[in-house]
Amino acid sequence: MNILIGTVLLGAVALWLYARLPNAEWRAAGMANAWRMAQFTAPRIVVALLGAGFFAELLPPEQVRALFGEGAGLSGVLLAIALGPITPGGAFVAFAVGAAALKAGATSSLVVTYVTAWSLFSASRFLAYELPLMGRQLALRRLLLCLPVPFLIAGAAHVV
Amino acid sequence: MPSLKNTAAEPPPEQPSRPVFDTGFYILAVSALAAGALVVLFKGWDRALAIARDEMLFMAVLAPKIAAGMFIAATLPLLMPRDKVAIWIGRESGMRGLLLAAFAGAAIPGGPAMTFPLAASFGLVGADIGAIMAFVTSWALLSLNRTLIWEFSFLPVDLVWWRVLLCLPFPILIGLAARAVFGGRDA
Numbered sequence: 001m002n003i004l005i006g007t008v009l010l011g012a013v014a015l016w017l018y019a020r021l022p023n024a025e026w027r028a029a030g031m032a033n034a035w036r037m038a039q040f041t042a043p044r045i046v047v048a049l050l051g052a053g054f055f056a057e058l059l060p061p062e063q064v065r066a067l068f069g070e071g072a073g074l075s076g077v078l079l080a081i082a083l084g085p086i087t088p089g090g091a092f093v094a095f096a097v098g099a100a101a102l103k104a105g106a107t108s109s110l111v112v113t114y115v116t117a118w119s120l121f122s123a124s125r126f127l128a129y130e131l132p133l134m135g136r137q138l139a140l141r142r143l144l145l146c147l148p149v150p151f152l153i154a155g156a157a158h159v160v
Numbered sequence: 161m162p163s164l165k166n167t168a169a170e171p172p173p174e175q176p177s178r179p180v181f182d183t184g185f186y187i188l189a190v191s192a193l194a195a196g197a198l199v200v201l202f203k204g205w206d207r208a209l210a211i212a213r214d215e216m217l218f219m220a221v222l223a224p225k226i227a228a229g230m231f232i233a234a235t236l237p238l239l240m241p242r243d244k245v246a247i248w249i250g251r252e253s254g255m256r257g258l259l260l261a262a263f264a265g266a267a268i269p270g271g272p273a274m275t276f277p278l279a280a281s282f283g284l285v286g287a288d289i290g291a292i293m294a295f296v297t298s299w300a301l302l303s304l305n306r307t308l309i310w311e312f313s314f315l316p317v318d319l320v321w322w323r324v325l326l327c328l329p330f331p332i333l334i335g336l337a338a339r340a341v342f343g344g345r346d347a
Contacts, residue, residue, distance in 0.1 A: 002317055
């Protein structure tokens with residue numbers, strides 16, 4: 001159902017954008033761009049989904065429950081925050097890992113904490129994109145400013 | 161919204177291309193291969209193949225949504241060129257500038273290869289460090305395209321809503337903090 005809603009929403013926006021393109025030349029350029037993006041993204045999605053599936057199978061439920069289940073406490077928060085940045089690959093990997101952990105018995109608040117830590121501090125993204133494209137000063141300043149956020153999210157998620 | 165008009169007479173802008181296979185991809189591929197090998201080792205070939213089949217089915221279910229999302233991310237930069245967005249955000253200041261930057265960060269689709277250069281260009285057209293930080297933080301935490309394509313596909317709806325709600329104030333707070341801490345020096 002979630003997937004259907006997202007598909008309909010994004011499909012409508014895509015059609016609207018297609019209609020906004022002024023002429024055939026622009027439509028061709030839009031399709032060419034989309035095709036280039038597909039070539040870049042498709043191999044990553046295939047590999048990442050396979051990896052996420054295998055990874056989920058390897059997660060031992062007892063350990064997941066002990067580390068990230070009810071009563072995991074502060075060590076669970078710290079571990080969830082530490083695992084975020086070292087998750088390789090794109091969004092699908094982090095979300096798939098989060099979903100697998102949830103199924104294996106991790107609490108929702110720790111999964112939210114993990115996803116937040118990943119989205120702010122993904123190491124591969126930071127090294128490959130943010131540092132070279134934003135420059136050292138801006139990249140490090142953002143890192144510094146965002147550092148408390150996963151902890152605050154963990155605290156808030158724990159309360160609600 | 162910047163103007164989407166006046167594009168008919170001009171040719172579409174060139175978009176940069178990037179190599180398909182880079183270090184990030186190899187890291188991902190090696191991780192997936194290692195995880196697959198461990199599944200074969202511990203659970204056998206049958207289990208590994210069953211997982212691979214399930215994942216490919218899942219991908220087929222997601223395919224229309226991914227295709228639509230990619231078309232949006234590929235077309236929007238044509239209609240809303242980078243320099244226009246940058247000028248649009250650079251013009252604003254104060255709380256309005258932060259809100260606009262945060263909104264743009266969540267709404268403009270695109271991966272890191274598109275977002276970081278866009279954010280860096282804000283500085284060149286007059287945006288302050290607060291707006292730049294609000295934009296990047298908002299994109300990282302709240303990217304709409306990413307949430308619609310990926311997050312809702314994997315995680316339970318209520319969890320996603322809670323995460324989005326909890327994260328909602330942070331782009332603005334980070335922007336304000338950036339102004340307070342770094343704003344005086346070289347912004």
